[in-house]
Amino acid sequence: MRHFTHLKDLTPEEIQSILRQARIWKTVPPDHIFLNKILAMVFFNPSLRTRLSFEAAMLRHGGHAIALEVGSGSWNLEIESGAIMNSNKPEHVREAVPVISRLADIVGVRSFSLGLSHEEDDRDSVIHAFKSLSSVPVISMESAREHPCQGLADMLTIQEHFEELRPKVTLAWAPHIKSLPKAVPHSFLLSASAMGYDITVAHPPGYELATSVIKEAQNLSQRSGSRIRFSHNLDSAIQDTQVIYAKAWGPSSPLAAPLDTLTSWMTHERHLKLADPKSIFMHCLPVRRNVEVHDSILDSRQCKVIDEAENRFHIQRALIHFLLSHS
Amino acid sequence: MRHFTHLKDLTPEEIQSILRQARIWKTVPPDHIFLNKILAMVFFNPSLRTRLSFEAAMLRHGGHAIALEVGSGSWNLEIESGAIMNSNKPEHVREAVPVISRLADIVGVRSFSLGLSHEEDDRDSVIHAFKSLSSVPVISMESAREHPCQGLADMLTIQEHFEELRPKVTLAWAPHIKSLPKAVPHSFLLSASAMGYDITVAHPPGYELATSVIKEAQNLSQRSGSRIRFSHNLDSAIQDTQVIYAKAWGPSSPLAAPLDTLTSWMTHERHLKLADPKSIFMHCLPVRRNVEVHDSILDSRQCKVIDEAENRFHIQRALIHFLLSHS
Amino acid sequence: MRHFTHLKDLTPEEIQSILRQARIWKTVPPDHIFLNKILAMVFFNPSLRTRLSFEAAMLRHGGHAIALEVGSGSWNLEIESGAIMNSNKPEHVREAVPVISRLADIVGVRSFSLGLSHEEDDRDSVIHAFKSLSSVPVISMESAREHPCQGLADMLTIQEHFEELRPKVTLAWAPHIKSLPKAVPHSFLLSASAMGYDITVAHPPGYELATSVIKEAQNLSQRSGSRIRFSHNLDSAIQDTQVIYAKAWGPSSPLAAPLDTLTSWMTHERHLKLADPKSIFMHCLPVRRNVEVHDSILDSRQCKVIDEAENRFHIQRALIHFLLSHS
Known part of the structure; x- marks a missing residue:
């Protein structure tokens, strides 16, 4: 069984x-x-x-x-x-x-x-x-x-848009009014690592993912050929990426900057312009519009959140x- | 679609x-x-x-x-x-x-x-x-x-009882302990107007239905041959009617008489006697017995509320x- | 019908x-x-x-x-x-x-x-x-x-384990943090009486089952050949029994001993040893472990509560x- x-x-x-x-x-x-x-x-x-x-x-x-x-x-x-x-x-x-x-x-x-x-x-x-x-x-x-079902649905969505073996994907931390769990970003990181993608995880200091998950992802990447980087700079993390995956999660440290000082992490149309012109935008839903992600992204053609949910x-x-x- | x-x-x-x-x-x-x-x-x-x-x-x-x-x-x-x-x-x-x-x-x-x-x-x-x-x-x-599904289920119920083209139907306002929405009486009025029925709407002053709905009903009646009258007198509105349709709804004006002064609007066996001997009694349910409608109607043979619900x-x-x- | x-x-x-x-x-x-x-x-x-x-x-x-x-x-x-x-x-x-x-x-x-x-x-x-x-x-x-569905599911469970016509069954009152209803013990008593079993009901004084149910059980026993005894002593009621059926229920009298003084009624592995070596343990679930029944019974081979639930x-x-x- x-x-x-x-x-x-x-x-x-x-x-x-x-x-x-x-x-x-x-x-x-x-x-x-x-x-x-x-x-x-x-x-x-x-x-x-x-x-x-x-x-x-x-x-x-x-x-x-x-x-x-x-x-x-x-x-x-x-x-x-x-x-x-x-x-x-x-x-x-x-x-x-x-x-x-x-x-x-x-x-x-x-x-x-x-x-x-x-x-x-x-x-x-x-x-x-x-x-x-x-x-x-x-x-x-x-x-x-x-x-893990979300993680694999996300991989299915990426596969549908990119034929290449190693698309460049960015997991972008997003602001929220609540401190949310990390299960979704964990599964995105693990799944993308198993798939061999070129991964950047961007988040403010103090919002680290779980160490055990990062270790598991690194082990997966050794077999799959995946590359995993971490960044505290949203703009540089999105530069030329093919997938922007926005997700809010809570702090890992009491010293983390409070949520309401991090509003500049909301993804916006201008971030799409930093990315690859054929990039897609993903989010597991539900999404708080104009808090996590700006309308200008969610209403754009590059936004694939409905396909992702169907997947x-x-x-x-x-x-x-x-x-x-x-x- | x-x-x-x-x-x-x-x-x-x-x-x-x-x-x-x-x-x-x-x-x-x-x-x-x-x-x-x-x-x-x-x-x-x-x-x-x-x-x-x-x-x-x-x-x-x-x-x-x-x-x-x-x-x-x-x-x-x-x-x-x-x-x-x-x-x-x-x-x-x-x-x-x-x-x-x-x-x-x-x-x-x-x-x-x-x-x-x-x-x-x-x-x-x-x-x-x-x-x-x-x-x-x-x-x-x-x-x-x-x-609108309630409205059409009501028409189906009336059709099952009356072969004639234009039965006489009375929408009778009923007392209640709460101020209820108007969706059901609106749909009864609109559906009966589309069917060409002879309609009387009876309610206390200040309990008017929405103007836009009344206008839409009047437009429908011009095509269907329906006739729509309004009354503030329950007894005369029920006189010789073939369908008594009781329904509680809230006031449309702050000057309306308060609900607890309107208990005489509760329909009662004696109202059935004013109506056509073959008349039927309808209500969309749930009904507050002895507040909106008296037991003597609900337990009578003329009461068709269960058929109406099945419809x-x-x-x-x-x-x-x-x-x-x-x- | x-x-x-x-x-x-x-x-x-x-x-x-x-x-x-x-x-x-x-x-x-x-x-x-x-x-x-x-x-x-x-x-x-x-x-x-x-x-x-x-x-x-x-x-x-x-x-x-x-x-x-x-x-x-x-x-x-x-x-x-x-x-x-x-x-x-x-x-x-x-x-x-x-x-x-x-x-x-x-x-x-x-x-x-x-x-x-x-x-x-x-x-x-x-x-x-x-x-x-x-x-x-x-x-x-x-x-x-x-x-009554629980009662018959219980009889099915007993039938699966005992071929004989009149197994010896004990309904054993159990402690609980709340005063629970008596529907389950009533149905066990009635069903076992209809089946002709040899029944002992054990409970503290003041925790009597309903008189009308006991009378109905006694009537059933006259036809079925069942025997019904009541006891205030858990140990003697369990002696040589083939079925221990534990169940909490509330007091029938204001003079009943309060629930928190009756913890010794919790069934325990040592009670299993008083019973027939082939005895089974039953409970309708949910069961509060180590309050109603001790882990040592629930985790034993004689415990049939999962089969009983499936039944x-x-x-x-x-x-x-x-x-x-x-x-």
Whole structure:
């Protein structure tokens, strides 16, 4: 049985094969490949785009999806072994996960970072508990450390626009009114490293990504031939790039400049002009217009955020098929 | 591509043809006319009856429905162009709607009046934003100005009981503990005007319907031969009528008598006796018994509110089929 | 038309036949026995396990389930006849239930005890209102008095482990941080009485089950040959038993010892050693580990709580099929 909760759950060959499958099926959709199959989606954090894209993938092909919202008032799950369960968590994953996996063919889990520490995010306790207790494949719908379906959907989007082996991509930190989790930028960095891209990550000082993720990306790059650079200068990081990938995330250090002093990091039409004339603009959505990214980019022809969102559907269809075929 | 968010989206001939289709399929249900089709239902306001009737229409015929609840804590949509999105609305319709319409075959939207003004309701900004941004048909599940599926379900119910060309129908204002939106009475007036009925609208002074809706109804009546009268006297408005359609709505003027002084507008068995002996009683539901309408009417044989609710299913099935056939 | 909201809705022969059907289909699943059928699930109280098991039963066999959450803010149902509906309950069951049953083929209802009194629980007003107003079969997803699907799933679990006619079963009261409803222990007692088992119910003084339920169980036992004993001593009640069924429920008397003085009632590995060496441990879940039941039992081989939860699916599939076949 196979799971997909972190990029390293797949070999580089499997990643390529899943991307290939996703592109083929985007052109020629398959038939009822999920006939009578049930995806149980367990949401520790709410979602609409993710739910819609996963549910549509099942429904389009004869399958079904059931959404279970954890912690919406009544149902919190304990994950600690040996816990004396006299608090507000009435059920342990040791019961909940085996029961869910008896009734479903594949289990999706969304469990965000609690924002405590990189170490805590690295542990990714909730999704690892699901993996160890489930009798059917587990697929991540975003966890504390990574959002691997987003990462692969992003690679699919880049592949659709650039034939060359090593496009130049820039992950550009963006301002936001909140301190957001790092799962999406982590998955972009890891996926692009596995693909062998020429990567620049630009962010203000004190907004570093997790060390363990950077190390994993560097290991991937040694095999793939990828190149990874970090920069504190948005303009130079975007110079001649082919992909601007904007994303907000929270500080890694208490000494980081506060969010409201970093408004100049909002990407703007003028940044597009620094980039390659054929460059594309990406963002995982939802995007706060004129806070993270200016209207002039989002309404431009180079903006591919809708295609990118649609590609979530295509990559997830290929991934679910892969997991069900190996279970 | 066609949408159905306001009655005027259909020609009079199309309205008749959809009513005919709904009646035929009510007797002889069609087969899998929605095979593998997905209806995405976007609820800015919660719903149960509407969700059940739309979802059942899809499921009965091989299709599927996915409910997305906007603004339930986490997901509010910005609709203003050029907004600096630093408030509690993390996503713009310019991204949300194209993404939803990439994954669905038809999009349902429910977005109530904010109760600000008739002008604001007339603008119906949310549902118009969906229409302009969606790549698939949009169907209203009630918006600020109209509830057009309810309006046509009401016409279907009247047609089932009266063979004559011009039944006499009375829209009777009803008391309520809250100031309710006018979408339902607007749609009843517009639909009945398009059908050529003999219409009386009875309400207390200061509870006028929107001027723009009345004008549209008068225009429709010129073509259909409908007759529209307004009255401040419930008894005389009900005299000899064939259809009593009770509905609560809020005041249009600050000088309107307060709701708690208008309890005599509650329809009661004695009103049935003023009407035609074969008259029917209608209400869109939910109804507050013994506040809007007395038990003696709701428990009478002339009460057709359950049939009327069931007809939502039948008319929506015909409408969704119409929209999918024209997309 | 048949309903299943209380155990007495089925004859002893029907109970046996449904258990037989459930066991057969657990081995050899049936085909599309629910093709195009819709189960409407009305939740006055939230649920995940129940929703998942009911929804999976429909989806696995060509059917569908629609979940309607009552009272989650916007939709409370009035059940009193003649009520003047000017409070926070905007809809009466007299409208809601007929409408739901026009659009669905079977209606599931979950409506917990309000914890007022045994008499109030016995009345079970909400679910009886649904039965009297629905035009399609009603199935309980747990009500104030009983949780009959759980009761039959429990019998299925016991049958799978014990070939003998009259296994010795012990319903063991368990501590909890809250005062829980009695529907589950009621249904265990009633079902085991109908099956003819040798039953011991152990609980602290002041935690009696409802008198009307005990009487019904005693009546059932006269026909089935069951034996029912009550005990205030957990150890002696478990001695040589074949089934330990732990369950927390609230006090029946204001003189009952407070919950926090009863921690010695938590079942523990040492209790397993008092029981028959081949005994099994059961619990309806969710279970608070190390409060109701110690880890040493839940992680033991004798613990069958996951099988028991899965059996909810199997028994509900057989029950829904029975009800649809008789409608």
